[in-house]
Amino acid sequence: MVRRISLPVALVMVLSACTGAGGDGFGYGGYSLVRVKEVRVGDNSLAVTPPREWNKISASLFTDIRTVEDWTQNGPYLDGISFVTGLKDGKALVYQRSRDDRQVPKFRSNMTPPEITAIVESLFRVRGGAVDFTTLALTPRPFLGAHGFQYDFEHLDSDEVRRKGRAVGAVIDGKLYLILFDAARSHYYNALLPDFEAIVSSARRV
Numbered sequence: 001m002v003r004r005i006s007l008p009v010a011l012v013m014v015l016s017a018c019t020g021a022g023g024d025g026f027g028y029g030g031y032s033l034v035r036v037k038e039v040r041v042g043d044n045s046l047a048v049t050p051p052r053e054w055n056k057i058s059a060s061l062f063t064d065i066r067t068v069e070d071w072t073q074n075g076p077y078l079d080g081i082s083f084v085t086g087l088k089d090g091k092a093l094v095y096q097r098s099r100d101d102r103q104v105p106k107f108r109s110n111m112t113p114p115e116i117t118a119i120v121e122s123l124f125r126v127r128g129g130a131v132d133f134t135t136l137a138l139t140p141r142p143f144l145g146a147h148g149f150q151y152d153f154e155h156l157d158s159d160e161v162r163r164k165g166r167a168v169g170a171v172i173d174g175k176l177y178l179i180l181f182d183a184a185r186s187h188y189y190n191a192l193l194p195d196f197e198a199i200v201s202s203a204r205r206v
Helices: 009-014 113-127 186-201
Strands: 029-033 037-042 047-048 054-057 068-072 079-087 128-141 146-156 162-172 173-186
Touching: 047 079, 047 186, 079 186, 113 128, 113 146, 113 162, 113 173, 128 162, 162 186, 173 186
Parallel strands: none
Antiparallel strands: 029 054, 037 047, 054 068, 068 079, 079 173, 128 146, 146 162, 162 173
């Protein structure tokens, strides 16, 4: 996306959803219901099981990034989970034009976890308008049967809301798999972190 607005709406817009096996039920207002069962997300190469119903954000409203899908529980201003499914070497998490002054770095298959988390930070700063971004921790963590990482962070956005996030990811067969959770730090992050952890634990490649 090319518009600059505050996160997490910006995150939802720049990590835009694609077509979806993830959505289930009737869609309304740009959302469709994700039921409590295993669903495929993104480009359908990743399956997860949510512990309760979530809302998938419709791709029709945003630029189509096929490997990315977004969910929210209480609305994108308050919380969101984004799934990055098999992002290939040389591809970006977000649509951007070559003439854009500020660019979010493209993923490279030989990137280390610190380099991948730098992409996440750049996404929030360049496209989300974060005025302050702090890394809390970067630690090894198994993910999808691979040697992955966990990245914890906080950011203050132009709407003066402080938000907190966690990303769990791994590079597998040269592709990036990542699940990212971001929510308002007051109440929503702690309230929904168990959902995120359950979703990450349930994730499998298909």
